[in-house]
Amino acid sequence: MMRFHGVLLSLGLAFLGYLVWETGIAKLWRELASLGWGLLPLILWEGLGELIHTLGWRRCLNGPQAALPLARLFGIRMAGYAINNLTPSAGMGGEMTRAALLASHHQGPEAVSGVLIDKVCFAAAQLLFVLVGSVPVLGLIHLPRGWWAAMLLSSMLVAAGILAFLLLQKYGKLGVVMRWLAARKLGGPMVEKAAREATKVDEALRLFYSERPLDLGAAVGWHLLGNAVGIAPTWLFFRLLNQNASAAVAASAWLLGMWFDTLTFAIPMNAGTLEGSRIVAFKALGYNALLGLTYGATLRMAQLFWALFGLASYGLLALRTRTRLDFRPRSSIQKEWSRSR
Secondary structure, eight states, X not given: OHHHHXXXXXXXXXXXHHHHHHHOHHHHHHHHHHHGGGHHHHHHHHHHHHHHHHHHHHTTOOHHHHTSOHHHHXXXXXXXXXXXXXXXXXXXXXXXXXXXXXXXXXXXXXXXXXXXXXXXHHHHHHHHHHHHHHGGGGGGOOOOHHHHHHHHHHHHHHHHHHXXXXXXXXXXXXXXXXXXXXXXXXXXXXXXXXXXXXXXXXHHHHHHHHHOHHHHHHHHHHHHHHHHTTHHHHHHHHHHTTOOOOHHHHHHHHHHHHHHHHHTXXXXXXXXXXXXXXXXXXXXXXXXXXXXXXXXXXXXXHHHHHHHHHXXXXXXHHHHHHHHHHTSOHHHHHHHHHHHO
């Protein structure tokens, strides 16, 4: 799998290099320089969106984990954000990081279940946002019919995948393969242990879906809001470059770009697809490729800034966890060691 992600990443980076070369490095630099200090709010706005997504994630957590300070949860979320945007893990590495950091504060299957539930809510909100939000501005977007057909078909496949993942969680079936292998004594003690842990996670998932449907809806609502805030910096981008674009045009550019992101989620770090899709989106709205590439470059810079912030958060959280373990009472450690034996 890592080799496959590496191939996709290499192809994406090669495509990005082609786009920059074809557009012209000097032209791209001049456009970015024209943004001046206006580039700062464009970068910082990404953090606001992630903070709102953190509020949505909190509604997916349980017990003491949901009671963690918002700043701590935001740091954990951004640590996962850093892994997703700086490594060829196609979104999986970041979720594992979030679950591990969450479990370091409070052990239990709820750490994994909270991340899995949030993954479904985030994906569902993103797809819902682009599909419903694009309807009022369809008249502004000029794409060939073949593109529309491919995008709608791909969206249906993504929606089916999200629904299947949700149903597996709701009915506690994520660990069914592990349990099947363990029941037949295949894989040895490692598989048996994995089956036990998967069963605990499945029970936590079933409990959440049966007892907290309102929190599920609230999480989707927060994620919808987190997606919507990106329209404002898009409008500001147009204004900074003296493009007389309306709020509807800015919304169209943001929605169409996010739609492409939803369909290309498997590309590690959105390499090449982020910039290329913005070129397509801007040309569909009547602007040139240079403006689309410049917009994509600002999004990339925002991602890199917040990814570095996430790395710093990861380091601080890991250090705090290690310090907490180092100062635990020796009797507590001995009890856990004896229990493990």
